[in-house]
Amino acid sequence: MEAEFALHVDGRRRPLTVDTRTTLLDALREHLGVRAPKKGCDHGQCGACTVLVDGRRVTSCLTFAVASTDVEITTAEGLGQDGELHPVARAFLEQDGFQCGYCTPGQVCSAVGVLSEVEQGWPSAVTPDVRSTPGLDDEEIRERMSGNLCRCGAYVNIVAAVREASP
Amino acid sequence: MIPFDYQRATDAAGAVATVSRHRGAVFLAGGTNLVDHMKLGIARPDVLVDVSRLPLDRVEPLPDGGLRIGAGVRNSDLAADPVVRERYPVLSRALLSGASGQLRNLATTGGNLLQRTRCRYFQDVSTPCNKREPGAGCSAIGGWTRYHAILGASEQCVAVHPSDMAVALVALDAVVRVQGPDGERAVPMGELHRLPGDEPERDTVLEHGELITAVDLPELPVAARSTYRKVRDRASYAFALVSVAAALAVEDGKVAEVRIALGGVAHKPWRAQRAEQALRDAPATTESFRAAADAELAAAEPLPDNGFKVAMARGALVSVLTELAEVNR
Numbered sequence: 001m002e003a004e005f006a007l008h009v010d011g012r013r014r015p016l017t018v019d020t021r022t023t024l025l026d027a028l029r030e031h032l033g034v035r036a037p038k039k040g041c042d043h044g045q046c047g048a049c050t051v052l053v054d055g056r057r058v059t060s061c062l063t064f065a066v067a068s069t070d071v072e073i074t075t076a077e078g079l080g081q082d083g084e085l086h087p088v089a090r091a092f093l094e095q096d097g098f099q100c101g102y103c104t105p106g107q108v109c110s111a112v113g114v115l116s117e118v119e120q121g122w123p124s125a126v127t128p129d130v131r132s133t134p135g136l137d138d139e140e141i142r143e144r145m146s147g148n149l150c151r152c153g154a155y156v157n158i159v160a161a162v163r164e165a166s167p
Numbered sequence: 168m169i170p171f172d173y174q175r176a177t178d179a180a181g182a183v184a185t186v187s188r189h190r191g192a193v194f195l196a197g198g199t200n201l202v203d204h205m206k207l208g209i210a211r212p213d214v215l216v217d218v219s220r221l222p223l224d225r226v227e228p229l230p231d232g233g234l235r236i237g238a239g240v241r242n243s244d245l246a247a248d249p250v251v252r253e254r255y256p257v258l259s260r261a262l263l264s265g266a267s268g269q270l271r272n273l274a275t276t277g278g279n280l281l282q283r284t285r286c287r288y289f290q291d292v293s294t295p296c297n298k299r300e301p302g303a304g305c306s307a308i309g310g311w312t313r314y315h316a317i318l319g320a321s322e323q324c325v326a327v328h329p330s331d332m333a334v335a336l337v338a339l340d341a342v343v344r345v346q347g348p349d350g351e352r353a354v355p356m357g358e359l360h361r362l363p364g365d366e367p368e369r370d371t372v373l374e375h376g377e378l379i380t381a382v383d384l385p386e387l388p389v390a391a392r393s394t395y396r397k398v399r400d401r402a403s404y405a406f407a408l409v410s411v412a413a414a415l416a417v418e419d420g421k422v423a424e425v426r427i428a429l430g431g432v433a434h435k436p437w438r439a440q441r442a443e444q445a446l447r448d449a450p451a452t453t454e455s456f457r458a459a460a461d462a463e464l465a466a467a468e469p470l471p472d473n474g475f476k477v478a479m480a481r482g483a484l485v486s487v488l489t490e491l492a493e494v495n496r
Contacts, residue, residue, distance in 0.1 A: 020170070020171055020173045021171065042206065043203050043206065044269070047269060050269055053272075059270065062270075063198055063202070064202065066173045067173070117243070120247070123246070125260070125403065130256050131252050143403050146267055146402075146403035147269045
């Protein structure tokens with residue numbers, strides 16, 4: 001069934017008419033030409049489709065576009081400002097945090113989400129005491145980034161990039 | 168995926184009325200399990216009622232000292248809630264050990280409880296499954312059973328419940344608040360999920376159209392000394408082979424109060440009542456914990472590929488209780 005609505009993507013209002021079955025990922029890539037988020041598994045297991053929704057990282061493949069009308073969607077493409085790369089994207093470049101690059105936009109969005117979650121004091125599964133305010137050592141980075149797979153295996157440099165981007 | 172009509176609910180009563188009237192209608196919240204199941208052909212709703220904007224996104228103190236968790240509270244927000252971390256660390260830990268950061272940001276408290284088994288045969292529509300299609304037969308029985316049940320299974324179904332959060336909630340004696348077409352009711356966590364019996368298609372006691380609106384935690388001082396341990400094939404982002412939620416209070420070297428639930432072992436989060444009974448007034452020692460684990464697991468009936476789960480559950484249970492006893496010292 002067709003639905004007519006608008007998404008708010010990378011600072012712009014984008015009207016579209018799509019079938020209600022269209023996921024946010026497919027709406028972005030196939031209907032709006034926003035190709036930073038990638039389709040890997042399409043089942044929420046690989047993280048390649050990660051975008052920020054109202055600043056929180058989510059898998060866009062498990063969200064219907066029609067259910068995303070009243071939120072601000074930010075893709076890796078929309079993270080930078082005034083032609084400058086976002087500090088997290090720059091850290092991935094500097095630390096060589098990728099090989100083929102397919103998972104990278106999802107990794108970058110996820111890392112931006114991780115830094116925000118740590119700033120808010122959220123614990124993780126490896127935080128020794130959930131009552132404490134966690135820091136961001138390599139073990140914490142690996143745990144928090146576990147929803148993003150990299151089949152090239154650039155994990156060592158991805159951890160270094162997230163470490164470099166953290167305050 | 169079949170075409171569907173999307174409706175955004177503005178109040179719980181309206182959402183319940185719509186879904187109960189229409190057999191093909193379902194509630195949509197975080198979508199992490201439902202959307203996946205629609206893609207896989209496991210779920211084929213023709214109406215989605217989106218309840219994610221309902222005002223059910225608060226964690227609030229209850230007058231009796233407990234805590235009310237709105238059904239729409241996201242798993243990540245609940246895990247990070249300061250009161251949950253302070254008073255019910257087992258719940259925070261269980262949530263954090265489930266899924267990934269992205270999925271926890273989407274998944275809700277109500278949806279987490281209603282997520283369905285990750286049995287490979289259930290998820291593959293080309294293989295017979297009694298849970299997907301009653302009477303079709305069980306492909307896991309006689310198939311690959313590494314991830315399946317060791318307790319409470321039936322000849323119809325050997326699947327396990329996948330939630331970590333639910334295991335903690337069972338140990339905490341949480342109460343699920345449900346709104347239906349005829350009003351509200353409260354379901355104790357231990358009674359929400361079912362054993363498969365001869366109706367494996369029914370995961371819970373809820374009827375079509377009933378909406379979980381909140382989960383209430385009782386005031387429970389023992390929960391301040393609680394934890395969750397998950398044993399799995401990967402260090403992160405994998406379902407449990409076996410998990411343990413436990414809370415323990417020790418006085419004068421003896422067990423004063425204990426709560427134990429196991430995950431990954433049955434069709435429902437498994438409250439370890441026999442182990443709890445064995446520990447009542449027992450010395451808080453590793454020997455007691457071993458005896459308690461043995462008492463619980465005596466009823467285990469492992470399948471050809473998952474005999475290791477019995478030893479694993481025993482080891483995890485003893486290890487968790489020993490750790491909590493140390494903290495009590």
